[in-house]
Amino acid sequence: MITQFKMREATKQEGAANFGDLEQYASGLVCLTGGDEGPLAAALMRGGEEAGCKVVERLTHIFGNRNVYVEVQRHREREEEWRNQAAIRIARALQLPVLARMACATPKRTTGRSSTCLPPSATTRSWTARAGCSR
Numbered sequence: 001m002i003t004q005f006k007m008r009e010a011t012k013q014e015g016a017a018n019f020g021d022l023e024q025y026a027s028g029l030v031c032l033t034g035g036d037e038g039p040l041a042a043a044l045m046r047g048g049e050e051a052g053c054k055v056v057e058r059l060t061h062i063f064g065n066r067n068v069y070v071e072v073q074r075h076r077e078r079e080e081e082w083r084n085q086a087a088i089r090i091a092r093a094l095q096l097p098v099l100a101r102m103a104c105a106t107p108k109r110t111t112g113r114s115s116t117c118l119p120p121s122a123t124t125r126s127w128t129a130r131a132g133c134s135r
Contacts, residue, residue: 036083039059044087052087
């Protein structure tokens with residue numbers, strides 16, 4: 001899948017898999033909805049929770065309910081907190097597990113020290129309440 005979308009990119013590091021790629025290669029894979037550059041975040045910015053819910057529903061159609069995890073991250077940014085709350089509501093509505101993950105972050109200014117990236121957390125919680133999304 002990576003080779004396929006890399007062949008389409010016009011300039012280095014701008015490629016991304018589309019839903020067609022995902023449908024073709026989804027078997028056996030697990031899907032995380034992504035942080036601030038993922039499809040859920042993009043949909044929330046474009047059309048709010050309704051659009052976010054539709055994207056997550058499409059991902060569950062492609063990967064299956066057991067293979068989609070709604071990702072939340074916390075870096076103490078206002079926009080991210082809004083996205084996390086929306087993501088949790090969507091996960092509850094679609095009865096999907098939530099995965100708390102710490103993305104790699106580098107210092108905003110150069111300190112001369114190396115930074116450490118923490119691995120993804122395996123902390124998940126399954127929500128059973130339903131609200132917001134049609135399912």
